[in-house]
Amino acid sequence: MPATTKTNTQLVINGLLNENPIFRLALSMCPAVGISTTVANGLLLGVAVLFVQVFSSCTISLIKDHIHPRIRIPTYTLTIATWVTVIDLVLAAFLPVAYKAMGIFVRLIVAFAIITMRLEVFACRNTVVASFWDGVGMGFGFMFGMVALGAVREVLGMGTFLGYDVLGFRPMLFFVLPAAGFFLVGFMMAVFNFVETAYNRRAKRGL
Amino acid sequence: MREILKITIALTVSCLLAGLVIGTTFIFTAKAKQHNEHLNVQQTMFGLLGYSKQRPAPPELRLYSVYRYIVEENDAMSMGYMVPVQKGSVEGYAFIVLDLKGRFLESYDLGLTAEEALSAEDRKKALAPVLKDSAEISFADAMIIACMEEERTAYLLPGEFPGFKTFIKAMVALDPHFQILGLEVIEHEEDPGLGGEITQDYFKNQFVGKSFEKLKKLTVIKEPLPEDYKLYLETMGNTEEGGLSAREVERIQKHYQDKDIYALTGATISSAAVTSGVVGMAKKFAYRVQILDQAVEKGDVPVLF
Numbered sequence: 001m002p003a004t005t006k007t008n009t010q011l012v013i014n015g016l017l018n019e020n021p022i023f024r025l026a027l028s029m030c031p032a033v034g035i036s037t038t039v040a041n042g043l044l045l046g047v048a049v050l051f052v053q054v055f056s057s058c059t060i061s062l063i064k065d066h067i068h069p070r071i072r073i074p075t076y077t078l079t080i081a082t083w084v085t086v087i088d089l090v091l092a093a094f095l096p097v098a099y100k101a102m103g104i105f106v107r108l109i110v111a112f113a114i115i116t117m118r119l120e121v122f123a124c125r126n127t128v129v130a131s132f133w134d135g136v137g138m139g140f141g142f143m144f145g146m147v148a149l150g151a152v153r154e155v156l157g158m159g160t161f162l163g164y165d166v167l168g169f170r171p172m173l174f175f176v177l178p179a180a181g182f183f184l185v186g187f188m189m190a191v192f193n194f195v196e197t198a199y200n201r202r203a204k205r206g207l
Numbered sequence: 208m209r210e211i212l213k214i215t216i217a218l219t220v221s222c223l224l225a226g227l228v229i230g231t232t233f234i235f236t237a238k239a240k241q242h243n244e245h246l247n248v249q250q251t252m253f254g255l256l257g258y259s260k261q262r263p264a265p266p267e268l269r270l271y272s273v274y275r276y277i278v279e280e281n282d283a284m285s286m287g288y289m290v291p292v293q294k295g296s297v298e299g300y301a302f303i304v305l306d307l308k309g310r311f312l313e314s315y316d317l318g319l320t321a322e323e324a325l326s327a328e329d330r331k332k333a334l335a336p337v338l339k340d341s342a343e344i345s346f347a348d349a350m351i352i353a354c355m356e357e358e359r360t361a362y363l364l365p366g367e368f369p370g371f372k373t374f375i376k377a378m379v380a381l382d383p384h385f386q387i388l389g390l391e392v393i394e395h396e397e398d399p400g401l402g403g404e405i406t407q408d409y410f411k412n413q414f415v416g417k418s419f420e421k422l423k424k425l426t427v428i429k430e431p432l433p434e435d436y437k438l439y440l441e442t443m444g445n446t447e448e449g450g451l452s453a454r455e456v457e458r459i460q461k462h463y464q465d466k467d468i469y470a471l472t473g474a475t476i477s478s479a480a481v482t483s484g485v486v487g488m489a490k491k492f493a494y495r496v497q498i499l500d501q502a503v504e505k506g507d508v509p510v511l512f
Contacts, residue, residue, distance in 0.1 A: 049310050068214055068217040071214055074221070079225070089233060090236060092239040092243065092244075093238075096243040118236065173472055176401070
């Protein structure tokens, strides 16, 4: 895949809609299914992924000419692991309040597919600026997906939103369990596909 | 062949670079991280005793730390306790050795202050001149005794036990009759949203007020948490906050005093792990503290608690 031709804003919107990591690229479904139980969880994990994605993309884009092609994947893994450790240590030392909230999530990010994929598909062939904005787009797309799922699951499963009682009762605890996560992700994918088809149809008609 | 060499060198260099970055960050952040953790533990301890920013602890409250060690000497095992003692007009530490049945063997004076005792390194250094060469010492656990004017008000036990995922670090507060005053989960790796709910008030506060007798047989019941009990647990009898009236609080307390712990929905194993962990910690502690008290009396050690 040659270097991208999109502008920076296009890259961000791309990560949010066209190539949304959870609903279109179907990557990192583990956290999408397992951790999007509440809006707060989704938000915190989304922020953590945003930081790791942006830092890793920029780093790989900086050193892309020096990576031996046969050891790309170990290099990506090393970079991601280094950044996750650095972020974890810095949070624990200088932002204890944020660390208390996000601490457990940050360590999980090492295993996410979206970050490695984005490094392989985008960062190793593009400039630092483009990689930065692509990382931002992917991070926001992931956060958007997690918050959307989290909102549905929290309101329908526990009757709260961001911890505040909204419904006053628990509609269906089923929504908090992982099985519901699968169903909801599939449902949202269908919604995304439907919206894209409708949009394309209207665009064709507009032509 | 050259390719393999290049790949190996590249991989090694990358790993070394990554290690360098991580190591440098660690050096810069280690002190601050330890400081934060210490503050966290302090806050947890005071919170368990019922004090907060709005209700600061009175100056008469003293917290004494006792450290338990296991001493191995030529295949003979004994227990060692590092206890705070009165040395003339200052407070210091002594090391008492008991045999496995709890009989007092001997006591040594240690040149250690309370602040130094907080770090494992300093404790080890203070123990080194006291032991014979063949003895091997390993740290077991610590306990904190809260005293107010020469009378024990509470015991604080930090501890670690297996959870559903890996380990759960918790702190249990017991009153002098081993009734549970409170429970705080300090660190865990349970599933967020399911097992992670063990940090919520409506689970932790179920342990408060359980007597020692009930504790010994405490298990977990798989029934949904009743609404009135949940409201009580979340306000903890705080009647001003538009929750329950004083009479209702009393009724709920009496009704649920002797019930088992209601498990978290979707996290039975985590709930059972916390319950059995807390029960184990409390039982072992009650046994050990009685032995320690007997030994301290026999050995006539001037302990501060």
